[in-house]
Amino acid sequence: MNSRLARLRHVVLDMDGTLYSGSRLFDTTLPFLSTLDSLGIGHTFLTNNTSRSRADYVSKLQKLGIPASGSDIYTAADSTIAYLRDELAGVRRIALLGTPSLCAQFEEEGFVVDWNDPQAVVVGFDTTLDYARLCRTAWWISRGLPYLATHPDYVCPTSEPIVLVDCGSICACLEAATGGRKPVVLGKPDPSILRALAKRRGVAGGEMAMVGDRLYTDVELAQRAGALAVLVLSGEATAEEAARRQPPPDMVVSDVGEFGRTLCEARAEASPL
Numbered sequence: 001m002n003s004r005l006a007r008l009r010h011v012v013l014d015m016d017g018t019l020y021s022g023s024r025l026f027d028t029t030l031p032f033l034s035t036l037d038s039l040g041i042g043h044t045f046l047t048n049n050t051s052r053s054r055a056d057y058v059s060k061l062q063k064l065g066i067p068a069s070g071s072d073i074y075t076a077a078d079s080t081i082a083y084l085r086d087e088l089a090g091v092r093r094i095a096l097l098g099t100p101s102l103c104a105q106f107e108e109e110g111f112v113v114d115w116n117d118p119q120a121v122v123v124g125f126d127t128t129l130d131y132a133r134l135c136r137t138a139w140w141i142s143r144g145l146p147y148l149a150t151h152p153d154y155v156c157p158t159s160e161p162i163v164l165v166d167c168g169s170i171c172a173c174l175e176a177a178t179g180g181r182k183p184v185v186l187g188k189p190d191p192s193i194l195r196a197l198a199k200r201r202g203v204a205g206g207e208m209a210m211v212g213d214r215l216y217t218d219v220e221l222a223q224r225a226g227a228l229a230v231l232v233l234s235g236e237a238t239a240e241e242a243a244r245r246q247p248p249p250d251m252v253v254s255d256v257g258e259f260g261r262t263l264c265e266a267r268a269e270a271s272p273l
């Protein structure tokens with residue numbers, strides 16, 4: 001394990017449950033990020049949530065006191081764009097069921113939102129969902145166009161008395177309405193999100209760690225993409241659930257602080273003074 005830790009060049013960080021809980025920053029987060037800096041290990045904040053833009057995440061992280069810029073953040077929208085470019089080259093016009101900020105991100109990358117003559121359909125976490133557009137989306141899916149979902153989550157976690165119906169549930173509705181068509185689902189835990197990020201950061205899968213609090217997204221993603229799978233117990237998964245998981249995560253730590261200390265020890269062992 002220590003040799004794998006000593007080789008790490010980049011750490012991919014889930015956010016909620018890993019660095020903070022809702023609006024409460026964990027005490028260990030800022031010292032951990034400083035540790036990564038001092039070891040010369042890069043980091044990226046990763047989220048499946050496509051209802052918010054990169055700029056929204058920058059301001060959320062900065063409000064919590066976490067230094068961040070747009071290039072530090074990678075979302076399921078980025079991996080969907082990478083998939084379109086790699087697998088559906090030539091597609092420019094898309095029927096996009098998403099928030100105005102998601103539409104803006106696709107447009108900045110050269111795509112055109114076109115409800116009259118699209119070449120593919122993309123469904124995101126549309127918190128501005130509108131019935132007419134939902135029906136139009138179902139129409140284009142029923143016509144057999146390539147169909148992508150930005151991420152699989154059925155609900156978005158919240159502490160408010162509400163269920164936030166997420167991308168996976170919107171796709172389940174569309175599946176029922178289109179004779180059972182299912183999308184190609186990007187975002188965590190599809191390994192393409194980590195592969196696209198590795199390419200962008202110029203590192204190999206084995207030089208990356210994925211740190212998160214969910215077994216079925218964060219750990220699953222790391223394992224599928226060949227990255228070091230680090231589970232933190234500061235969020236959703238419990239130690240008992242982690243012990244039952246097959247294959248188990250590479251590391252289970254109480255929080256990112258413990259991961260940082262383990263990294264320092266591994267480095268010291270690999271290159272003693």
Ligand SMILES: [Mg+2]
Pocket residue numbers: 014015016017018212213214235
């Ligand atoms: Mg999380």
